[in-house]
Amino acid sequence: MVTRGPKIVASTANDYGGVMASPLFNVDTSLTTGLHTTIDVGLGASGQEKVIGENLTQQFMWSSAEQKDAVCFPSFVGIKAGSRLAARASGSTTADGTNSIILYGFKH
Numbered sequence: 011m012v013t014r015g016p017k018i019v020a021s022t023a024n025d026y027g028g029v030m031a032s033p034l035f036n037v038d039t040s041l042t043t044g045l046h047t048t049i050d051v052g053l054g055a056s057g058q059e060k061v062i063g064e065n066l067t068q069q070f071m072w073s074s075a076e077q078k079d080a081v082c083f084p085s086f087v088g089i090k091a092g093s094r095l096a097a098r099a100s101g102s103t104t105a106d107g108t109n110s111i112i113l114y115g116f117k118h
Contacts, residue, residue, distance in 0.1 A: 017098040018111045019056075026115040028086035029062070031097055033069045034110040045071035046102040049111055053089060059096050062087045084116065 031049040049067040052059030063085035071078045089095070097111045 017096065018113060019094065019096045020113065022089055022091055022093045022095060022115065024115070025091050025118055026089040027118045028084050028116040029066075029089065029095065030082050030084040030114045030116070031063065031066045032082050032112040032114065033067055033080060033099065034112050045069075047071075047099055049097055049099050051085060051113070052096045053087070053093055055094060056096075059094075062089075086116070089115070 029051055031051055033047050033049060047067070047069040048065045049063075050061060051063040051066055053062045054060050063083070066085060067080060067082045069078055069080035095113065097113055099111055
């Protein structure tokens with residue numbers, strides 16, 4: 011995966027039946043109206059990740075007061091304990107680099 015903005019890399023402690031990614035913005039009064047953010051999730055060794063969720067999250071900022079809507083889609087795929095997960099976020103502008111990513115795991 012090519013990193014496009016904020017990313018998270020973590021190793022799983024349990025077996026999971028899937029993941030869901032969610033955006034979290036830090037408090038930032040300079041966020042751009044019309045900002046569009048997407049999140050991808052991969053599984054596997056660094057540089058050899060298998061994409062298990064492309065554009066899992068679509069978030070749209072629609073006002074300078076940080077009013078936003080997001081749609082988060084789950085990816086149901088078996089993930090064994092000790093697996094490496096990587097997630098990356100990309101935005102429609104490089105000026106808004108305060109995105110953070112939350113990964114949720116669905117246990118069997």
